[in-house]
Amino acid sequence: MIGRFAPPPGPGRVLAFAQLASSIGYGGFLVCSALFFIRVVGVSTAQVGLALTFAWAVGAFAGVPLGALADRRGPKGTTVLLAVATAAAVAMFLVVRSFAPFVLVATVWASCHSGLSAAQQALLAGLVDKGRRTEIRAFIQSMTNAGLAVGAALGGLALQFDTEGAYLTVFALDAASFLVTALVLMRLPSVPPVPEGPAGEPKLAVLRDRPYALVSLVNAVMMLYMPMLSLIMPLWIVQRTDAPRWIVSALLVINMLTVVMFQVRVAGRVNGLRTAARFVRLSGAVMLASCAVFALSAHGRSAWGAALVLIAAALLQVVGEMLLASGAWEISFGLAPSHRQGQYQGFFGMGAPVARTLGPLLLTTLILGWGTPGWLILGATFLTAGFAMAPAVRWAERQRHTPVGLPPTPATDLTVDGITNPTADRTADRTADRTADLATT
Numbered sequence: 001m002i003g004r005f006a007p008p009p010g011p012g013r014v015l016a017f018a019q020l021a022s023s024i025g026y027g028g029f030l031v032c033s034a035l036f037f038i039r040v041v042g043v044s045t046a047q048v049g050l051a052l053t054f055a056w057a058v059g060a061f062a063g064v065p066l067g068a069l070a071d072r073r074g075p076k077g078t079t080v081l082l083a084v085a086t087a088a089a090v091a092m093f094l095v096v097r098s099f100a101p102f103v104l105v106a107t108v109w110a111s112c113h114s115g116l117s118a119a120q121q122a123l124l125a126g127l128v129d130k131g132r133r134t135e136i137r138a139f140i141q142s143m144t145n146a147g148l149a150v151g152a153a154l155g156g157l158a159l160q161f162d163t164e165g166a167y168l169t170v171f172a173l174d175a176a177s178f179l180v181t182a183l184v185l186m187r188l189p190s191v192p193p194v195p196e197g198p199a200g201e202p203k204l205a206v207l208r209d210r211p212y213a214l215v216s217l218v219n220a221v222m223m224l225y226m227p228m229l230s231l232i233m234p235l236w237i238v239q240r241t242d243a244p245r246w247i248v249s250a251l252l253v254i255n256m257l258t259v260v261m262f263q264v265r266v267a268g269r270v271n272g273l274r275t276a277a278r279f280v281r282l283s284g285a286v287m288l289a290s291c292a293v294f295a296l297s298a299h300g301r302s303a304w305g306a307a308l309v310l311i312a313a314a315l316l317q318v319v320g321e322m323l324l325a326s327g328a329w330e331i332s333f334g335l336a337p338s339h340r341q342g343q344y345q346g347f348f349g350m351g352a353p354v355a356r357t358l359g360p361l362l363l364t365t366l367i368l369g370w371g372t373p374g375w376l377i378l379g380a381t382f383l384t385a386g387f388a389m390a391p392a393v394r395w396a397e398r399q400r401h402t403p404v405g406l407p408p409t410p411a412t413d414l415t416v417d418g419i420t421n422p423t424a425d426r427t428a429d430r431t432a433d434r435t436a437d438l439a440t441t
Contacts (some may be wrong), residue, residue: 003386024154025174027148029174041093062114063345072193075341090175090178094168122191124137134326137333146256156171168352216351221385224359228363242302270326276330280389285387294317331393
């Protein structure tokens with residue numbers, strides 16, 4: 001049973017179980033956080049929105065230097081440290097009882113969260129063979145959704161009790177889950193840190209890599225599906241359809257279970273950057289179809305008719321989500337220099353917090369304000385971004401090619417049981433990376 005949903009024994013499985021541990025606590029956090037902040041911390045709804053918007057904005061940018069720290073100091077140690085720091089940040093929520101400290105703690109939490117994600121991606125890149133990174137990442141995503149489902153169920157119990165003690169318990173569980181994650185990650189072998197580059201080499205080279213920035217921007221647009229799913233869909237169902245309210249929970253369960261069951265299969269069909277770009281393009285088309293079907297659920301249908309339309313739309317959405325994830329993982333790893341995976345993954349990973357920051361205001365105006373035209377505009381945006389990914393990837397590939405006259409650097413990609421020799425891998429990319437820096441300066 002474990003073998004079906006977890007990677008084969010090795011570093012990939014350890015990473016998957018570490019992610020499972022943290023996602024259980026995070027699932028409870030997602031369900032209870034809003035009420036916890038309002039009823040326990042004592043801040044208003046508007047203050048929660050303001051604080052989290054600021055926190056995620058800072059966290060989005062913090063992922064790049066923290067990812068670079070993982071490159072320079074070693075991704076294993078940095079990942080363990082950031083897991084502990086995230087646990088400490090969650091624990092600080094337990095004692096915060098006013099707005100100013102709440103903003104500070106939320107900012108620390110979001111920054112650690114973004115940095116931890118970047119460091120974990122760098123650790124995966126350092127321990128798993130290039131050809132298996134997307135597959136292992138899909139297993140990790142499947143385990144993540146399973147953990148979120150368990151955590152959400154626990155959070156639901158806290159909501160049912162609706163007491164300060166219940167909410168405090170969920171947050172304590174979240175903090176403990178990140179400590180368990182740190183302990184699990186300590187079982188992994190170390191990945192050597194990247195040596196300091198020559199004088200004049202930029203510390204944060206990703207900030208000068210325009211093609212990678214464009215690819216990351218396209219991904220950030222596609223990531224608008226996240227606030228669409230978590231915020232806009234529930235509000236749309238309650239305010240603009242005649243469907244029963246329980247359908248909100250049903251659609252989230254459908255999403256999580258579908259990812260658990262099928263994400264690995266979908267990702268297994270990606271075998272390079274071209275395939276990955278096609279998957280993102282197809283994702284844009286499927287997301288357009290999903291938005292169009294969501295629009296059909298508006299007032300005027302019976303409760304059960306609206307529910308069936310919403311289920312169809314949610315199924316299309318999760319197919320688009322899995323296609324996007326599979327393509328994006330391959331692209332983010334494949335276009336990042338091996339000795340800069342941390343900072344590049346931190347930059348690419350900015351898409352999620354940017355979408356969380358800008359998405360609520362943008363999508364509430366678009367969907368709840370405009371209705372069907374808003375859904376169609378959002379779908380067209382997904383379609384346009386999906387089609388933009390392939391030329392963006394081709395541009396990034398061209399910029400990373402070694403110019404004529406510059407001899408290639410010999411290297412061997414040594415692997416044992418799926419574990420990459422990071423030193424050989426990084427040596428192979430260094431000449432091309434420096435050339436890319438010159439080309440993008």
